[in-house]
Structure formats: C-alpha cells, structure tokens
Amino acid sequence: MIAVEGLTKLYGDFVAMSELSFTVQPGQVLGLVGPNGAGKTTTLRCLAGIIPPTRGTIQICGHDLARAPVAAKQELAFFTDEPRLFEYLTVAQHLAFTARIYQVRDYERLARPLLEELEIADKADKLPGELSRGMKQKLVIACGLLHSPKAIFFDEPLTGLDPLGIRRMKDSILRRAREGAAIIISSHLLHLLEEVCSHVLIVKKGRKVIDGTLAEIRRIYAEQHGATNLEEVFFHATGEGGVPPQNP
Amino acid sequence: MIDALVFLQFNSWKNRTLQRFRRLKQPKYLIGAIFGAAYFYFYFFRFLLRPAHGGQPNAPGWTGQWAADLPWLLETLGALALFTFVTLGWVLPQDRAALVFTEAEVAFLFPAPVSRRKLIHYKLLKSQIAVFFGTLILTVMTGRILQGGVAPFRVASWWLVLSLLDLHFHGASFARTMLLDRGISTWTRRLVVLGLVGGLVIWVGTWAWQTMPAPPEFNGNGDADRANLKYYVRQLTQFGPVPYVLYPFRLVVKPYFATNGWDFFRAIWPVGILMVLHYAWVVRANVAFEEASVEASRKLAERITAIRSGRRQPLEGTRKKSRPPFQLGPSGRPPVALLWKNLIAAGQGFTLRFWIMMLLIVVSVGFGVAPQMHRANNFSMVLGPLAVGLLAFSFVMGPQIMRQDFRQDLPMMDVLRTYPLPGWQLALGELLAPAAILTAVQWCLILFAILAFPSLGKGKLSFDLRLALGFSIALLAPVLNLVSLIIPNASVLLFPGWFHSGPQAMNAGIEATGQRIVFMLGQLLVLVASLLPAAILVAVAVLAGKALALPLSLTIPLAAVGATLIMAVEAALGLWLLGRLFAKFDLAAEGSGN
Structure with a gap:
C-alpha cells in the first residue's frame, strides 16, 4: 500500500507540490495526470525516495520512507520515462547486479520467464548501447520487477514502445495489480490510462485538483459538464485546451 | 541568405557569452571566475604582456648564439610539424567528407533552401570561432614559453596558420570523398600518401648518406x-632536398618570426596566396557531404550529452564488453555488487589502446633511463627509485585518476537512490573498486x-629496513586510498554544482578552471x-623507538599499525559521513546530472 500525507516539495520559493495526500491500496492502479510542470515527476521521485520531500510523510507497505528508507525501498520499483542503465554492464550482468542489491536469492529462476515475457532473453550478452530504446526499457522493467515489488511507480512507461510492447506493458501492469501490487502511473496518454487505471489523481501547478476512482470521476464530470472520457475530464479539471477550469 | 546564417552565429555566440556573465551573479561562478582569471593571468598573460626583449625570442636557457639560432630552429620545427599535420590529415581520416553541424543546424538548415556552397561558407565562418579561440590559446601558450617577439604579429600568424589548416582539412576531406566516389x-x-612520404624520407636519407658526414656522436660534453x-x-x-620539401610549410610559419612590420608584410603575402588558393579549392568542391554530416552531427550530439551527464567514457556504441572480475552471487553483502559493477567499468579502460600506450610509455621510459643504467652500472639504482616515484604518484594522483565511484555514477544517482541500502553501505560499495x-x-x-x-652506502636502506618500510606502506595503502577517495566524492555530494559535469560542462569558461583550482586546493587541505x-603518531613512535634504542625496522611497522588504525577510524567516519551526505543529496541541485 502507498499512503501519502501532506507531501510538499519546494525548490527555493517555487512550490513543485503542495499538501498532496492520497492512498493507493494493493491491486489499485492510480493514474497521475496533469499538464506539463504540474509536479507529477517530482511527486514520483519523492515517492521513490530519490528526492526528499520538504514536508509530509510517505508510507510504502507500512514503512515510513524517511524513517525506514531501506525497508521501504525494498518494496518499491520506479520506472522512469528514460531507461537508466549502466552502460558497461550487459543485460545478464544488470540482472545479477540487481539481484545482489535486492538480495533476490533465486533470481535466475525469476529472471528467465521475465526476460522471455519481455522478449529480451536472447540479448543476455548485449550492452545497453547495443539495444534499441524499447529493449532498454524492457531491461529496466525486468530489473525493476525482479524483486517482486509491492509498490510500483511508472513515469511515462509507454514512451518508446512499439504497439505490441504497449499491449504487453498494459497487460503486465494489470497482472501486477491483480497480484496485489499498488501501482501509480504518470502519463499524458489519457486513453491508455483509461484502459489500465482504476483510480485517477489530477494535479495542476503543484496542487491536487481531484482524485477518486475513474468511474466516479467520469460520472461526476459527465453529469456536470457532459465529459464522456478522461481526456475531456482532464480538460475540464485543469482548464487546458481552452476549457475553463471546472471543479465538481 | 548568408545574412541569416551570420545572424544565427552571432546571436548564438552573444547569448552564450551573456549567459556566462549572468551566472557570475552566483558566488560559486564568481569565485571560480576570479581564481580562473588569476591563474590565466599569472601563468600566461603576465608573460604575454611583459615588454619585449629586443624583439628576439628569448626562451629560458637560450643565450648568446643559441638565442640567435632559435628562430631558425623553431621555423624548421614549425614547418616540420605542419608537414606532419598535413600528412596525417591525408592518412588518418577514414570517413567521408562531413562538415559537422549541430543537430539543430541540421534540422533547420538542411531542409531549408540553402545551397551547398552557402553551407560551406557558414561552416567556414563558424569554424573561425574555434580558430580565434585556438589563436588566443596558442598565443598565450607560446608567449609563456617564448617571451619577446612582436605580439600582434604572433596573433596574426597563429590565425593564419590555423585558418589555413582549417581550410586545408576541409579541402582534404572533400578530396578524400571524391577519391572514394571514384x-x-x-x-x-593511405598507402599512396605513405608511399610518397616514405619516398621523400628515402630521398633525404640517401642524399644525407651520400653527401653529409656521419651524424655526430655524443661525448657527454653538453x-x-x-x-x-x-x-x-x-x-x-639547409641543403639537399629538405628545403624544397619544407618550403611551403616554412612559408606558412615564417610570419610568426617577423620582428618588424616590413618583415611581417614580406612574409605574409605568400601565405595570403596559399589561403586564397585553399579557399577556392574548398568552395569549388562539389561533394555531397550532407549524409555524412547528419551522422557526424548525431555523434556530436551524443558526445555532448555524454559530457553533460558527466560521462567521460566513449559513446555507448563504442563500448566493449569486459569480463566480470568474479562471479557475483545473489546473496551476500550488497556493497560487493557495487564493487563488482565498478570493477567491470574500470575493466573497460584496459583496452588494446591502453596497453599499447602503456607499452609506449615503458619503452620511452626504458630509452630514457637506459643511459643512466648504463652509467650507474646497476639497474636497481634506477628502477627502485622509479618504482618509489610511481608509488608516490599513485597516492597523490591515483584518487583523481580512478573515478569508478560516485563521480562516475553521478548521472545515475537517481537510480542509486532507489536501492534499499543504507547510505554508508552505498558509499563503501562505490569507493571499493578504485581503492582496490x-x-x-x-x-x-x-x-x-x-x-x-x-642498498645505498652504509646500510641506510638495508633489506630489513626496506621490508619494514614496504610492509608499513602496504598496510597503510588501503585505508589511505579510502580516505583519499572519500574527499573528492564528498566534494561531489556537497557541491554538485561545482563538480564540473553538470549541464554547464559544455559551456564552461575560465570559471570552470577556477572551480577546479579551488577544488584541488580544498581537497589537498582536507587530505593533509x-x-x-x-603522521604525528608515526613521528612520536619513531622518536620513542630511538630513545629506547629500538631498530627502525621494528619501530616503523609498529608505528604503521597505529597509523593504520587511526586512518581506519577516519575512513569509517568518512564513509559514515559520505553515506549521510548521499542520503541528504538533493538531486534537484544544479549540476547533479539531472
């Protein structure tokens, strides 16, 4: 479970995120959406323990990220939009390294089906420089899922994937959720989010605009503003696309 | 159309310069700029601005007849260097002609209605920025070494030489492409060019063999x-074929040595003619360079990205797999995984090129020390001190050279931050590889x-003493290396904006040099x-040992054990602090590679 309470991140005088609170239960997939500069990536980076929040608390599977960072990080995985890999390690070496860091004792048994699922099993001896962007993305996912995280954060996970890759990624996300992971996805591809998310959190200029289940939010905006899909909800909620901001 | 290209170039330069001045409002850039400016002034410009010594080159150690002969010698050497550069320009490159543009220039200019000739003009104009910069650097550098002469002539001469080389290399690249097309x-x-050069060398050698006396033998009288x-x-x-072979190259370097306006004018017009001929050669070449330029601009963009993200390594595509140093199991201490990873990274430095370089260095050193060995009649007289010198060098410079730690992983800091490891373990893991x-x-x-x-006279360095010293240094080495490595790594985490691998790396001015100087001084201070x-413990122990009449071969190892314990405590404390710094390291800070 992911529980966020009063998350605030300041960069000097600039408020990147202010007093954000929400929870994601096991099995739920939360879509974190907002215009550019809304604070989505900052939020995810705070949740992953990459940058410290200025105020607020973050609980990952019951572990306070500030007080027990090691236990909390053992339960999470964060996937950035740009695959971040060590250029001098091969695919197989990345997995061995990740397994040691996360102490995944039977990693070889877990890695094989993961690599096959992601269709990079035949690339074990390749360096990242020899892989396409999509392949790199898949390797990052394989490394991230190796320790069976309970809290997973995706920042634009579909960037660079081909249609089949996108389909597989969606299936993979849904399967992880069914297996009990709490998932947060940040993306601008609203129609794709509609297919995988159970919940939505819309942010703008570092503040929460609305959150709730996808069905609930769609119903509210449909009743009040005639919005029929997440894209229209987004425009109404954020005031983007020439539509004035309208909160329910 | 060319107006637009000039506009683009001028405004790019202007904005870049203004940006540099604006950031001087930040203390770190201002302090860096002050130190950088002071360094350049005291090391280079002071010599350039010093009044000329009678208009003659005046290198240190050159007096009398030697000083009079210096212009001639330098002119010959310059011509020879130019000949070598030009030859290499025809031998080494293997790519097709590629005018290197930025990716933005490719995107804007290539689809635009701009003729190929205008693109060449634009490129030549743009390369003048590098030529001016090169002129400045070479003028101050040669001004530092060779005082005297006439500064404006030196500036103009360097500009002529660099501009001509620039034109020549452009022309040569077009010619290479035309040859490939045919x-x-x-x-x-390469074989033809090397054959020609080889023919010239044989010609000179044969002439020298037949007409010159044998080369002089050295008698030890300096x-x-x-x-x-x-x-x-x-x-x-001065005689035979060499003056003819070097004639055009000598013409190019001659203006540098002019001591008055008339000399300079007489020397400059042949260079002017050469320049006009080269310009005509380049702009009249009708070679399709666009495709190769697109590829070259992509490589340039990758290189810039690599430098901006703090990488010094070659591009991704050029990396080679290196064997892991040992099998990494999934269970065990996690910092070992970082050691393993960084050893693999270090292994990439041991390429064929590295071993060839090492071989060349060893051969050069061998040639250098051979006469001393011959004279000393004892290999150990030279090799022992050489090993000690290298040892001292490795302690001082090793931690600066071996950077398979946080400095290498700065661009991956966000990934490291997600690992479920306490800060001190991450710090230890990161530092283990270079230390090992x-x-x-x-x-x-x-x-x-x-x-x-x-074993120098009177048994001062007997085998016992050497063994004791060696044991002591060997014992101290791991902890000393760890402490030495903690300092630059802590600097990176404390002042990520100062560590020059951030987004400003490609736009560094003299403030970057200044920042490096401040860093070096700070690191030295902390290390001391x-x-x-x-050091105090060792000194006290040695004095006590002397008072107790204990042999040095016993006192020194005992003192070293104590010193190692002290350094180990310092290293442990340093690692703990480094871990805390890492835990508090804010990736949003400027220059963190993000």
Missing part, C-alpha cells in the same frame, strides 16, 4: 654535443621497490588535515 579506397589512399647536433641539423635542413585497484597497483610497486631499491594525526 573507387579509390581509404587504404589505397655544449659541444649541442653545437655538433645543431650544425648537423642545419646542414641537413589502487591498492593492488601499489602493492606491486612496493614489492618491486623492496626488491629493486638499491586527515593525515596529520597518523
């Missing part, structure tokens, strides 16, 4: 040896020094402070 392969071209050598070189370069490599190298050098160091307690 089915003449790169290797055929002045006489130099005079003989000078006479021989003068004969070789340095220690291994140092232990080899220590062993070598123990065996090879001469951290060594002080251990």
Whole structure:
C-alpha cells in the first residue's frame, strides 16, 4: 500500500507540490495526470525516495520512507520515462547486479520467464548501447520487477514502445495489480490510462485538483459538464485546451 | 541568405557569452571566475604582456648564439610539424567528407533552401570561432614559453596558420570523398600518401648518406654535443632536398618570426596566396557531404550529452564488453555488487589502446633511463627509485585518476537512490573498486621497490629496513586510498554544482578552471588535515623507538599499525559521513546530472 500525507516539495520559493495526500491500496492502479510542470515527476521521485520531500510523510507497505528508507525501498520499483542503465554492464550482468542489491536469492529462476515475457532473453550478452530504446526499457522493467515489488511507480512507461510492447506493458501492469501490487502511473496518454487505471489523481501547478476512482470521476464530470472520457475530464479539471477550469 | 546564417552565429555566440556573465551573479561562478582569471593571468598573460626583449625570442636557457639560432630552429620545427599535420590529415581520416553541424543546424538548415556552397561558407565562418579561440590559446601558450617577439604579429600568424589548416582539412576531406566516389579506397589512399612520404624520407636519407658526414656522436660534453647536433641539423635542413620539401610549410610559419612590420608584410603575402588558393579549392568542391554530416552531427550530439551527464567514457556504441572480475552471487553483502559493477567499468579502460600506450610509455621510459643504467652500472639504482616515484604518484594522483565511484555514477544517482541500502553501505560499495585497484597497483610497486631499491652506502636502506618500510606502506595503502577517495566524492555530494559535469560542462569558461583550482586546493587541505594525526603518531613512535634504542625496522611497522588504525577510524567516519551526505543529496541541485 502507498499512503501519502501532506507531501510538499519546494525548490527555493517555487512550490513543485503542495499538501498532496492520497492512498493507493494493493491491486489499485492510480493514474497521475496533469499538464506539463504540474509536479507529477517530482511527486514520483519523492515517492521513490530519490528526492526528499520538504514536508509530509510517505508510507510504502507500512514503512515510513524517511524513517525506514531501506525497508521501504525494498518494496518499491520506479520506472522512469528514460531507461537508466549502466552502460558497461550487459543485460545478464544488470540482472545479477540487481539481484545482489535486492538480495533476490533465486533470481535466475525469476529472471528467465521475465526476460522471455519481455522478449529480451536472447540479448543476455548485449550492452545497453547495443539495444534499441524499447529493449532498454524492457531491461529496466525486468530489473525493476525482479524483486517482486509491492509498490510500483511508472513515469511515462509507454514512451518508446512499439504497439505490441504497449499491449504487453498494459497487460503486465494489470497482472501486477491483480497480484496485489499498488501501482501509480504518470502519463499524458489519457486513453491508455483509461484502459489500465482504476483510480485517477489530477494535479495542476503543484496542487491536487481531484482524485477518486475513474468511474466516479467520469460520472461526476459527465453529469456536470457532459465529459464522456478522461481526456475531456482532464480538460475540464485543469482548464487546458481552452476549457475553463471546472471543479465538481 | 548568408545574412541569416551570420545572424544565427552571432546571436548564438552573444547569448552564450551573456549567459556566462549572468551566472557570475552566483558566488560559486564568481569565485571560480576570479581564481580562473588569476591563474590565466599569472601563468600566461603576465608573460604575454611583459615588454619585449629586443624583439628576439628569448626562451629560458637560450643565450648568446643559441638565442640567435632559435628562430631558425623553431621555423624548421614549425614547418616540420605542419608537414606532419598535413600528412596525417591525408592518412588518418577514414570517413567521408562531413562538415559537422549541430543537430539543430541540421534540422533547420538542411531542409531549408540553402545551397551547398552557402553551407560551406557558414561552416567556414563558424569554424573561425574555434580558430580565434585556438589563436588566443596558442598565443598565450607560446608567449609563456617564448617571451619577446612582436605580439600582434604572433596573433596574426597563429590565425593564419590555423585558418589555413582549417581550410586545408576541409579541402582534404572533400578530396578524400571524391577519391572514394571514384573507387579509390581509404587504404589505397593511405598507402599512396605513405608511399610518397616514405619516398621523400628515402630521398633525404640517401642524399644525407651520400653527401653529409656521419651524424655526430655524443661525448657527454653538453655544449659541444649541442653545437655538433645543431650544425648537423642545419646542414641537413639547409641543403639537399629538405628545403624544397619544407618550403611551403616554412612559408606558412615564417610570419610568426617577423620582428618588424616590413618583415611581417614580406612574409605574409605568400601565405595570403596559399589561403586564397585553399579557399577556392574548398568552395569549388562539389561533394555531397550532407549524409555524412547528419551522422557526424548525431555523434556530436551524443558526445555532448555524454559530457553533460558527466560521462567521460566513449559513446555507448563504442563500448566493449569486459569480463566480470568474479562471479557475483545473489546473496551476500550488497556493497560487493557495487564493487563488482565498478570493477567491470574500470575493466573497460584496459583496452588494446591502453596497453599499447602503456607499452609506449615503458619503452620511452626504458630509452630514457637506459643511459643512466648504463652509467650507474646497476639497474636497481634506477628502477627502485622509479618504482618509489610511481608509488608516490599513485597516492597523490591515483584518487583523481580512478573515478569508478560516485563521480562516475553521478548521472545515475537517481537510480542509486532507489536501492534499499543504507547510505554508508552505498558509499563503501562505490569507493571499493578504485581503492582496490589502487591498492593492488601499489602493492606491486612496493614489492618491486623492496626488491629493486638499491642498498645505498652504509646500510641506510638495508633489506630489513626496506621490508619494514614496504610492509608499513602496504598496510597503510588501503585505508589511505579510502580516505583519499572519500574527499573528492564528498566534494561531489556537497557541491554538485561545482563538480564540473553538470549541464554547464559544455559551456564552461575560465570559471570552470577556477572551480577546479579551488577544488584541488580544498581537497589537498582536507587530505593533509586527515593525515596529520597518523603522521604525528608515526613521528612520536619513531622518536620513542630511538630513545629506547629500538631498530627502525621494528619501530616503523609498529608505528604503521597505529597509523593504520587511526586512518581506519577516519575512513569509517568518512564513509559514515559520505553515506549521510548521499542520503541528504538533493538531486534537484544544479549540476547533479539531472
């Protein structure tokens, strides 16, 4: 479970995120959406323990990220939009390294089906420089899922994937959720989010605009503003696309 | 159309310069700029601005007849260097002609209605920025070494030389492409050029063999040896085929040595003609360079990205797999995984090129020390001190050279931050690889020094004492390396904006040099402070041992054990602090590689 309470991140005088609170239960997939500069990536980076929040608390599977960072990080995985890999390690070496860091004792048994699922099993001896962007993305996912995280954060996970890759990624996300992971996805591809998310959190200029289940939010905006899909909800909620901001 | 290109170039330069001035409002840039400016002034410009000494070049150690002969010697050497550069320009490159543009220039200019000739003009204009910068650097550098002369002539001469080389290399690249289009392969071209150069060398050699006296032998008399050598070189370069071969190159370097306006004017017009001929050659070449330019601009963009993200390594695509140092199991201490990873990274540095370089260095050093060995009649007289010198070098410079730690992983800091490890474990894991490599190298050098160091007279460095010293240094080496590595790594985490690998790396000015100087001084200060307690202990122990009439071969190892314990405590404390710094490190900070 992911529980966020009063998350605030300041960069000097600039408020990147202010007093954000929400929870994601096991099995739920939360879509974190907002215009550019809304604070989505900052939020995810705070949740992953990459940058410290200025105020607020973050609980990952019951572990306070500030007080027990090691236990909390053992339960999470964060996937950035740009695959971040060590250029001098091969695919197989990345997995061995990740397994040691996360102490995944039977990693070889877990890695094989993961690599096959992601269709990079035949690339074990390749360096990242020899892989396409999509392949790199898949390797990052394989490394991230190796320790069976309970809290997973995706920042634009579909960037660079081909249609089949996108389909597989969606299936993979849904399967992880069914297996009990709490998932947060940040993306601008609203129609794709509609297919995988159970919940939505819309942010703008570092503040929460609305959150709730996808069905609930769609119903509210449909009743009040005639919005029929997440894209229209987004425009109404954020005031983007020439539509004035309208909160329910 | 060319107006637009000039506009683009001028405004790019102007905005870049303004940006540099604006950031001087930040203290770190201002302090860096002050230190950088002071360094450049005291090291270079002071010499350039110093009044000329009678208009003659005046290198240190050159007096009398030597000073009079210096222009001639430098002119010959300059012509020879230019000849070598030009030859290499025809031999080394293997790519097709590619004018390197930025990706933005490719995106804007290539689809635009701009003729190929205008693109060449734009490129030539743009390369003038690099030429001006090169002119400045070479003027101050040569001004530092060769005082005197006429500064404006030197500036103009360097500009002429660099501009002509720039034009020549452009022309050569077009010519290479034309040869490739006509089915003449790169290797055929290389063989022909090398064949021509080889023919010239044989011609000169044959002439020298037949008409010149034998090369002078060195008798150990410095002045006489130099005079003989000078006479021989003068004969070789003033008569026979050499003056003809070097003639065009000598014309190009001649203006540099002009001592008055008339001399300069007489020297400059042949260069002007050469320049006009080169310009016509380049702009009239009708070679399709666009495709190769797109590829070259992509590589340039990758290189810029790599530097901006703090990588010094070659591009991704050029990396080679290196064997893991050991099998990494999934269970065990996690910091070992970081050691393993960084050893693999370090292994990539040991390429064929590295070993060739090492071989060249060893051969060069061998040639250098051979006469001393011959004179000393004892290998150990030279090799032992050489090993000790290398050992000292490895302690001082090793931590700066071996950077397979946070400095290498700065662009991956966000990934490291997600690992479920306490800060101190991450810090330890990151520092283990460079510490282990340095220690291994140092232990080899220590062993070598123990065996090879001469037993100097009166038993001052007996085998016992060498063994005691070697053991002591070997014991200290791991912790000393760790402490030495903690300092630059802590600097990176404390002042990520100062560590020059951030987004400003590609737009660095003199403030970057200044920042490096401040960093070096700071690191040296901290290192000295951290060594002080251990040094005091060793001194006290040696004095006590002397008072108790204990042999040095016993006192020194005992003192070293104590010093190692002190340094180990410092290293542990440093690692704990480094871990805390890492835990608090804010990736949003400027220059963190994000």
